[in-house]
Amino acid sequence: MPDGVEKKPPKATDDEAWRARTLEEAEQRTFELLDQAIIKYTTGNVIITVSEGKRKGYSVDRGPREVAAIFGLYSGGNDSVVVQHILRRYLAARPLFRHYFRGMVHVNTGIAIKKTTLHVRQVADMWGIKLEELHPKVTYLDLVLGNVKSTRGPNIGRAVWRGFPGPGGDGQPHNVMYTRLKDQPLQELRGRYVGRQGVRRKAMYISGLRWDESDKRFRNAEEIDEKGGIVWVGAIVHWTNAHMREYRTKWRCDKVHRHEPHRMCFDEALPLNEVTANLHMSGDCTCGCYAKPDELDEIAFFHPDDAADIRERERIVREAGIAACKWGKVPPPGFNQQPAGPEEIVTADLCRSCTPGLIQGSLEDDWLAAGLITEDQHRNLRADRYEEAS
Template sequence: MNTIIDQALSIYKPVQILLLFSGGHDSLCSTHYCANYLTAKGLDFSVYHGNTSIGIGQTREFVRDVCRQYSWKLTERTPEPGNRYEDLVRKYGFPGPASHKYMYRMLKERPLRNFVTHVCKSSTYARENVLLLTGIRGSESKIRMGYREQITKEGSRIWCSPIFFWSAEDIEQYIISHGLPRNSVKDAICISGECLCGAFAGKEEWYEINLHFPEAADEIRRLHKIAIANGHPWEWASYPVPYQRSIKSAPAKLYLCVGCEARNHADSDPLKNERKVRKRQRRRARIEEDRQRRKK
């Protein structure tokens, strides 16, 4: 991991380094690891969190609390006025799978790109690089989607994935061994919850949000009333229907939204889905066991 960070630093000589922290456990581990490594090397960095304007509030607070705990400088950016989730719902209604790339662009990609271009670089047209250290891991589904490289250059943005080869077990072990705080949202519904655009969401996700985070569900209901008033009556998570789930769009490298893309491209075989549910249950049981051991 140190080698891949050093390689990115040596080749691209970034003017700034951003640690991308969504609030999920993968990005938590990546941010903690990279922060320790960069601090040891005497290099300055900032933590970046994209506030999508449609997320679970506990996740945003988790990111802020962790940054305060470790004294990390935090930059939190939101979409531009007119491109916030409420604005998009008012114009177009709740998104389905075909709208995911547009949601990604407006809610996540454009705020980061503007920050890199207009804040991190010395001038808009300067030929400078900004290193973005992410928590992307190279699971089988993500490799099939084209996420094979640990370092990728995209204009001035250098995407680097130091924990690319970590497994889910590595993540859990790192959290336990370093005593890192856990995101209660991730533990409850198995997603970080920083973005609830709903493009790939199903009814099961809506039920979990409604059960565990009713204030987020209430916000979605409020937005639904706005959508209805503007001629867009369909509900959040009303797509995709089974037929649409079977039609996979071409893979796209959406670095800030890898989890959603991976779930959409995952095999829809019912038996495999059942196995995933059982895996989630076993994982939650292990987490609870670890908590009980630490209490003792």
């Protein structure tokens, strides 16, 4: 059955971008989007108009457009694995474009659930794909302890953050964590391939943003989004939650037998991350922004070593005398977490599973999104499932 988002997303290019589709039609649209992006950034020359100075208004030819590298972004989550899977199929069908592909990118934030990091490495190895595992320059613990200082502006030398970033606020907690732990490594990778030629050369990142994920994604997600030397391509931006479920059913091994690691039981099998099955999130970042109530207990049930790491960080922060010393909790009233002041909000193109309101793939989440159950019923169902698992 065809499925589509209820109305036209504000940043959809045209009516065809969001209309109802069968899964096969949604896949075809993904191929068309990838074709469109690659052709657009490898065709013709870049002509810019001088905006100031003696030559203001003149046109300048900056040379031929060039895609320096294409990367698939893989957090280890349910949606990003679908992106990598269909990108792999796309490259098999487009031999002329394969030379642009430089591998799969995973940002190792240093605070991931360990099994997610292992999953990503093993999937890349089993697929025979080069893995670019990126690392931030600063650690999460240094951010929380206030050891990361501002290097510009009137508050130079002051801490950019202090304490655990909990839910709430104006988006600054997540913005600071995303910028230091994910965006900066991605910008460094872009620099390695693009250098200072970002006007005409681009690094292309294939992401799993979707209009049907949340109100925020519905408003802001784009099919092709150029930001400096990076072109973000939302290859499955038009896919609905129903498309995602159908695709996973189609390609994931559900035979009653002893599965291969990550359920990669045949060449084109869709991998399954054990962490997403347990926690309904990728687990690539446990910064605590937008943490659900009792999320730490849930992590402890399925992944006790990772919960122990979080509790050890709580001890360190508490002994450092920082009031915001509880992971995933709102900081105490009046506690200033940003001595260096607010920072410009960076679009979190890669950070998905910790954004409030996203559908993580469980049945009760789907029921809630469809309006079939209330918030209270949703909480009770999750609590019942947790008790049964215990």
